[in-house]
Amino acid sequence: MRQAIHHLSVKTRTRGLTEISREVRAFVREQGIDMGLLTLFCCHTSASLLIQENADASVRRDLERYFEALAPEDPQRYEHDTEGPDDMPAHLRTALTHTQLSIPVEHGEPVLGTWQGIYVFEHRRVAHTRDVVLHLIGA
Template sequence: MRQAIHHLSVQARTRGFVEFTGEVRRFVAEQGIRTGLLTLFCRHTSASLLIQENADPSVRRDLERYFATLAPEDATRYEHDTEGPDDMPAHLRTALTQVQLSVPVEHGRMVLGTWQGLYLFEHRQHPQPRDIVLHLLGE
């Protein structure tokens, strides 16, 4: 059994989705592990990770609108606003999604569906670089 770990920095310009599938594909290919499991972990509480449709951008726009409805920016709704009006809604959106993904690796490649991509789902208006930890275990 072998393993590899890598920190990937992903930067969003504003709230929304940033696809980083290509960077992860390169990492997996460079490791020479044919069969295994890749774990991705976002080290933040105001951004999350999703495997999502990567062919039609309207899917991501609809998701953004849906989460804005679930956790709107509204100063009258939340006590926590240390970093601004988008602070607590960002934490709620992260709680409703996920910060960790698992993707099988077969024949040295991630086993993703035809229209699936890996995304950082940024929940802040003025984001900082996000650290995504990639951990690959296999043989």
């Protein structure tokens, strides 16, 4: 049994989804582990991780609009606004999604469906650099 860990630095431009599938696949391939489990962990409370369709961009746009309606920026609605009006909505969006994903690895590749991609879901309006920890264990 072997394991490897890597910190992936992801630059986001604004609120929305940034695909990291290519970087994640490259990390897994470099480790030479044929079968195992890959864990991804987002080290933030205002960004999250998603596995989502990567073929049709309208899916991502619809998700972003849905979360905007679900947790809108509204100064009258929230007490917490330490980092601005998008701060508390970002925390709510993270609470409704995931900061950790587990993906099986088979034949040296993450097992994803045909149209699945791995995304950092940025919940703040401005650009950030997000730290995603990749941990792979297997043989």
